[in-house]
Amino acid sequence: METIRDVDPMIPKPFRVQQVRQETPDTFTLELVSANGGGDFRFAPGQFNMLYVFGVGEIPISISGNPDARRSLVHTTRAVGTVTKAMRKLRRGGMLGVRGPYGTQWPVEEAEGNDVVFVAGGIGLAPLRPAMYRVLSHREKYGKVVLLYGTRSPSDILYRKELEHWRARFDLEVFVTVDRAQRPWRGNVGVVTNLIPKAPFDPSSVVAMVCGPEVMMRFTVLELEKRGVQHSNIYLSMERNMKCGIGQCGHCQFGPEFVCKDGPVFPYTRIGHLLPKWEI
Amino acid sequence: MERIEYSAIETLLQVLKRRDYVTLAPILREGAIIYDEVENASQLPRAFVDVQAAGSYRVERREDNAYFGHHVGPTTWKKFLFPPLFELFRVIRTASGFRIEGDANSENHDTVPQHKYAFIGVRPCDVQALALNDKVFQNGPYVDRAYKVRRESMFVVAVNCTEAGGTCFCDSMGTGPKANGGYDLCLTELTGDDEGFFLLEVGSERGADVAKELPSRPADPSERERAVEAIQRARTSMGRTLQTDRLREMLADNLDHPEWDNVARRCLTCANCTMVCPTCFCSTVEDVTDLTGATARRVRTWDSCFTLEFSYIHGGSIRSTPKSRYRQWMTHKLSRWVDQFGEYGCVGCGRCITWCPVGIDLTEVARAIRERQHSSITLQEEV
Numbered sequence: 001m002e003t004i005r006d007v008d009p010m011i012p013k014p015f016r017v018q019q020v021r022q023e024t025p026d027t028f029t030l031e032l033v034s035a036n037g038g039g040d041f042r043f044a045p046g047q048f049n050m051l052y053v054f055g056v057g058e059i060p061i062s063i064s065g066n067p068d069a070r071r072s073l074v075h076t077t078r079a080v081g082t083v084t085k086a087m088r089k090l091r092r093g094g095m096l097g098v099r100g101p102y103g104t105q106w107p108v109e110e111a112e113g114n115d116v117v118f119v120a121g122g123i124g125l126a127p128l129r130p131a132m133y134r135v136l137s138h139r140e141k142y143g144k145v146v147l148l149y150g151t152r153s154p155s156d157i158l159y160r161k162e163l164e165h166w167r168a169r170f171d172l173e174v175f176v177t178v179d180r181a182q183r184p185w186r187g188n189v190g191v192v193t194n195l196i197p198k199a200p201f202d203p204s205s206v207v208a209m210v211c212g213p214e215v216m217m218r219f220t221v222l223e224l225e226k227r228g229v230q231h232s233n234i235y236l237s238m239e240r241n242m243k244c245g246i247g248q249c250g251h252c253q254f255g256p257e258f259v260c261k262d263g264p265v266f267p268y269t270r271i272g273h274l275l276p277k278w279e280i
Numbered sequence: 281m282e283r284i285e286y287s288a289i290e291t292l293l294q295v296l297k298r299r300d301y302v303t304l305a306p307i308l309r310e311g312a313i314i315y316d317e318v319e320n321a322s323q324l325p326r327a328f329v330d331v332q333a334a335g336s337y338r339v340e341r342r343e344d345n346a347y348f349g350h351h352v353g354p355t356t357w358k359k360f361l362f363p364p365l366f367e368l369f370r371v372i373r374t375a376s377g378f379r380i381e382g383d384a385n386s387e388n389h390d391t392v393p394q395h396k397y398a399f400i401g402v403r404p405c406d407v408q409a410l411a412l413n414d415k416v417f418q419n420g421p422y423v424d425r426a427y428k429v430r431r432e433s434m435f436v437v438a439v440n441c442t443e444a445g446g447t448c449f450c451d452s453m454g455t456g457p458k459a460n461g462g463y464d465l466c467l468t469e470l471t472g473d474d475e476g477f478f479l480l481e482v483g484s485e486r487g488a489d490v491a492k493e494l495p496s497r498p499a500d501p502s503e504r505e506r507a508v509e510a511i512q513r514a515r516t517s518m519g520r521t522l523q524t525d526r527l528r529e530m531l532a533d534n535l536d537h538p539e540w541d542n543v544a545r546r547c548l549t550c551a552n553c554t555m556v557c558p559t560c561f562c563s564t565v566e567d568v569t570d571l572t573g574a575t576a577r578r579v580r581t582w583d584s585c586f587t588l589e590f591s592y593i594h595g596g597s598i599r600s601t602p603k604s605r606y607r608q609w610m611t612h613k614l615s616r617w618v619d620q621f622g623e624y625g626c627v628g629c630g631r632c633i634t635w636c637p638v639g640i641d642l643t644e645v646a647r648a649i650r651e652r653q654h655s656s657i658t659l660q661e662e663v
């Protein structure tokens with residue numbers, strides 16, 4: 001049973017930037033700690049926070065850190081507009097407001113006993129990373145684990161060191177592709193969906209967790225279908241404009257769903273019928 | 281059921297004021313009947329009627345001397361609970377960051393004072409609209425405390441309808457013309473050759489406590505009968521219907537219906553319909569900074585799904601066309617609301633029809649979709 005929160009849910013708590021990491025030319029990771037001390041941040045992989053920049057605004061950003069490292073909050077953000085660009089200017093010691101965590105989670109526990117494939121497009125890797133941490137920390141509970149990641153160009157590859165490290169593991173398959181590449185790149189070129197036909201997982205049992213632009217997710221589902229992956233084993237994370245995160249502002253509606261509270265992570269069976277519809 | 285005389289309206293107002301309620305009631309202002317604070321019964325728009333049709337509204341004199349001989353106007357009661365402009369909290373810049381001050385519930389909150397409100401003259405459709413507002417703002421896992429504080433302390437005097445307004449269809453939505461609970465006191469006004477009077481029903485302990493102070497006598501059977509007949513007249517004279525049978529499914533299954541194109545050719549996406557609707561709840565939040573940039577106020581304002589910004593995400597708006605925005609609004613009211621909150625999000629008050637500058641009528645849009653849908657089904661069956 002959900003209970004009534006006794007604190008006004010629209011009021012953020014102050015956090016301080018403990019570390020800034022520039023991931024790519026336009027994407028950065030902030031590690032945040034509570035400005036009031038303490039720190040036991042529980043969240044489930046797939047959930048997001050509303051981050052507030054003083055005098056500028058508030059936006060939804062997924063939590064991209066390790067759910068078992070509860071001393072700080074980690075967010076990876078791509079600077080695209082007003083709030084994210086203001087956020088990029090923050091340095092160590094700078095302050096942000098945080099509300100959350102909100103939303104549904106990746107089916108990490110439900111997937112135990114199965115193969116798992118993560119399909120990420122661009123910044124979509126950030127919301128998937130907590131689920132990867134969870135799966136890897138209970139690695140023995142899963143069959144094959146595969147990450148398929150597509151991004152624009154080699155310089156846009158997120159979490160590069162970590163990906164290289166993961167790629168070296170024997171119990172994890174990592175495939176990276178870029179839309180276009182300059183010379184030194186020897187990896188795959190092309191869209192992430194091209195990686196699906198040959199990805200090493202058992203289609204009859206695999207659980208797919210997909211996050212990226214909506215078109216990319218639509219084509220991913222088509223490719224997964226072709227391999228015979230069941231719809232009931234596909235999960236997507238949706239993105240909509242969000243002003244409250246708590247089901248009251250109406251902005252995030254997607255058909256009958258409030259993406260902020262019924263999502264962002266949805267089983268494909270729940271939203272599949274809406275995806276091909278136009279301007280829902 | 282008691283009978284109270286016209287003079288008891290003044291008593292009612294004064295009793296409520298003595299109990300520290302801010303008494304809000306219909307008043308006539310700039311040619312429209314709106315809701316605002318009243319000091320005494322003489323401020324009520326007595327002997328006025330609002331003549332409404334799709335895209336038109338006009339206030340006229342009535343033949344009789346009725347207190348509540350009008351329907352619903354361009355404002356809604358929700359504005360007192362969910363204000364159009366509301367400061368959520370304030371953020372003050374400090375040497376090392378910022379500090380948050382004055383949440384919506386604090387005493388120094390200056391946008392909407394912490395008053396006990398008495399709503400006097402709430403129509404049955406609007407009583408139900410308040411119940412729908414509750415579902416959004418206080419019955420879910422997250423509670424809008426400012427809303428809840430006001431809602432819990434308020435007093436509702438409902439007034440049953442004995443005449444239907446020109447755009448009403450509450451009967452179809454099951455919300456009127458008689459109020460079904462949700463009030464502290466409920467009046468039925470009866471006018472005739474003689475001076476009119478009210479029949480009074482009590483809906484809560486708080487209501488009973490106030491009713492005790494009103495001069496009254498038990499209503500006799502013929503008076504009760506007249507009230508039943510008058511409400512029935514409102515029901516049968518209602519000029520509009522909306523068939524709700526399978527309405528939720530029908531709209532959800534017809535997202536590509538050509539009627540959406542038809543309505544989009546007329547719709548100006550002006551957002552009037554959302555601004556006058558008693559159940560629309562969408563809002564946005566903005567930072568309003570002072571000139572020095574030292575203080576930021578987080579201000580929540582009403583928003584509308586008819587604007588482009590509403591669905592904006594990096595790269596463009598999800599609903600870039602008027603067609604998808606009208607469809608979003610109407611399917612939300614008459615279909616998605618049921619999925620989200622278990623009831624239709626429309627109470628049949630007719631405001632959106634009256635205040636649409638081009639007279640778009642959601643009951644007609646629904647009918648057009650149903651008819652084409654039916655004919656295509658019949659066609660298939662004939663084949």
Ligand SMILES: Cc1cc2nc3c(=O)[nH]c(=O)nc-3n(C[C@H](O)[C@H](O)[C@H](O)COP(=O)(O)OP(=O)(O)OC[C@H]3O[C@@H](n4cnc5c(N)ncnc54)[C@H](O)[C@@H]3O)c2cc1C
Pocket residue numbers: 048057058059060061062063064076077078079080081082083084085123126127238239240241242264592593594595
């Ligand atoms: C559940 C969820 C999780 C997200 N997680 C991440 C993440 O981990 N990393 C990341 O970089 N981005 C993430 N996003 C997208 C991020 O919220 C937007 O990039 C951000 O809101 C853009 O704000 P802006 O002010 O910089 O952009 P502008 O283009 O200036 O936007 C103006 C306003 O429009 C709205 N808006 C614009 N783009 C989006 C968008 N894509 N989604 C929602 N609202 C938008 C916001 O209210 C924003 O303030 C997430 C979005 C959602 C819904």
Ligand code: SF4
Pocket residue numbers: 553556557558559560613625626627628629630631632633
């Ligand atoms: S949709 Fe129209 S008729 Fe229905 S409650 Fe809103 S304003 Fe009234």
Ligand code: SF4
Pocket residue numbers: 546547548549550551552553554586632635636637638639640
């Ligand atoms: S339906 Fe009418 S009132 Fe609503 S946005 Fe369109 S033109 Fe404006």
Ligand code: FES
Pocket residue numbers: 241242243244245246247248249250251252253258259260261
């Ligand atoms: S973000 Fe406000 S309702 Fe979902």
